[in-house]
Every structure is written in C-alpha cells, then in structure tokens.
Amino acid sequence: xxxxxxxxxxxxxxxxxxxxxxxxxxxxxxxxxxxxxxxxxxxxxxxxxxxxxxxxxxxxxxxxxxxxxxxxxxxxxxxxxxxxxxxxxxxxxxxxxxxxxxxxxxxxxxxx
Amino acid sequence: xxxxxxxxxxxxxxxxxxxxxxxxxxxxxxxxxxxxxxxxxxxxxxxxxxxxxxxxxxxxxxxxxxxxxxxxxxxxxxxxxxxxxxxxxxxxxxxxxxxxxxxxxxxxxxxx
Numbered sequence: 001x002x003x004x005x006x007x008x009x010x011x012x013x014x015x016x017x018x019x020x021x022x023x024x025x026x027x028x029x030x031x032x033x034x035x036x037x038x039x040x041x042x043x044x045x046x047x048x049x050x051x052x053x054x055x056x057x058x059x060x061x062x063x064x065x066x067x068x069x070x071x072x073x074x075x076x077x078x079x080x081x082x083x084x085x086x087x088x089x090x091x092x093x094x095x096x097x098x099x100x101x102x103x104x105x106x107x108x109x110x111x112x
Numbered sequence: 113x114x115x116x117x118x119x120x121x122x123x124x125x126x127x128x129x130x131x132x133x134x135x136x137x138x139x140x141x142x143x144x145x146x147x148x149x150x151x152x153x154x155x156x157x158x159x160x161x162x163x164x165x166x167x168x169x170x171x172x173x174x175x176x177x178x179x180x181x182x183x184x185x186x187x188x189x190x191x192x193x194x195x196x197x198x199x200x201x202x203x204x205x206x207x208x209x210x211x212x213x214x215x216x217x218x219x220x221x222x223x224x
Contacts, residue, residue, distance in 0.1 A: 033211065033212075040216075041216070042215065043155070045211060045212075045213070050210070058211065059213075092155075096210075097210075098204060099160060100145055100157030100159075100160060101145075101155070101212060102157065103156070104154065105154050106154050
C-alpha cells in the first residue's frame, strides 16, 4: 500500500514564526498536493507538484510556499504564520496518469 | 475554480436505512472520484467514475455517473454504524496536473 507520511500530527506555533510541514510518500508517485481542511469550507488546494522542482499554485496559495527537491518529499512552508492559518493540513499523492489520491494522516496546526 | 455542489450537507439515519448523497456540476466533468473520511481521520479513496452513465458497486455502496457527466451519486443500502463519516465527491481536471476539486461533503451519522 502507498504510504503518505506527514511529519507531525499536531503542531503549535506562534504568530510570525516560519513553519515547515513535511510530507513523504513511498510509492514513486509523480503528483503531490497540499490541502487545508476547515469546517464549512471543505478541502481547499494550496499548492501541487507534478514533478521534482515543479510547483503550481492551487486555489489558496497566499501566505504559503512549497518545495519539492526530491520526488518523494513535498514540503509546505508558512513564511510568517498567522492565526488564520490555523487549520488541518493534508498532504496527498497520486500517479502521474491520474487516479485516486492517497492522503496522509494530516497535521493539525494551531497558530497562537 | 470549478466546483462541484454536494447535497445534502448532513444526513442522519437509523441503522438499516438507506442513504444517498449527490454531486452536481454546471459543466461536463472529465471524471469524478468519491472519498470517505471517518471522524478524526483523513480522506480515503473509494472509486473513480469515468464513463457516461457508469454504475459501479462496492458491497452495499453504489456509485453512479450521470449520462451527461454533470452529476454523480453515492447510495448506501442498509447503513451500518461503520458507515459513519463524511463522503466527498471530487472532480478531476484534465491535462497534466490531475488536481482534484472537492465538494464540501455530506456528513453521515447513523443511529444504532
């Protein structure tokens, strides 16, 4: 089974801190994605990548950046965390040919 | 971006009753996927529908894709407490990026 591992399950950070969320997948998937999930708003795409060093903005990229230096790893960076970035962050991966996503367990980030 | 509308937002049933959730789009979809998220969990891929009028079954779950490829439904026969969770539909864009746009989901609760 494909496994997508997110480095932290819970994270508490202070306003203004730089935050790194790490995601690693072990099945050689080309595509990787970062979503945030908020009550009433559902899952919203932040950034995605379909190849190493490639990235594309999703629907809500403001305040975020990403890095994909290796195929298996996709990092989400909050340059200066703000309280409105308190959320559940979900990483996912999929094959380059499409098909279903495999999600990680999520990181619940609280910015205080 | 394009969005699929999902109804109802919530559904509470007695164990043994049937359940249906619907996804509708104003445009023709290339394909549609369905996911289940248990409380406190992450979305798990259930199925992908590609062809017009397609019907697929997984035990008590029946998935349909409309003839015009603008709507889809998930029907659960004789619900069980293990069916509790949020069911999401997601529309996949064509091209090389294969990003998903999720509906807001239907939260199903089952009274034993």
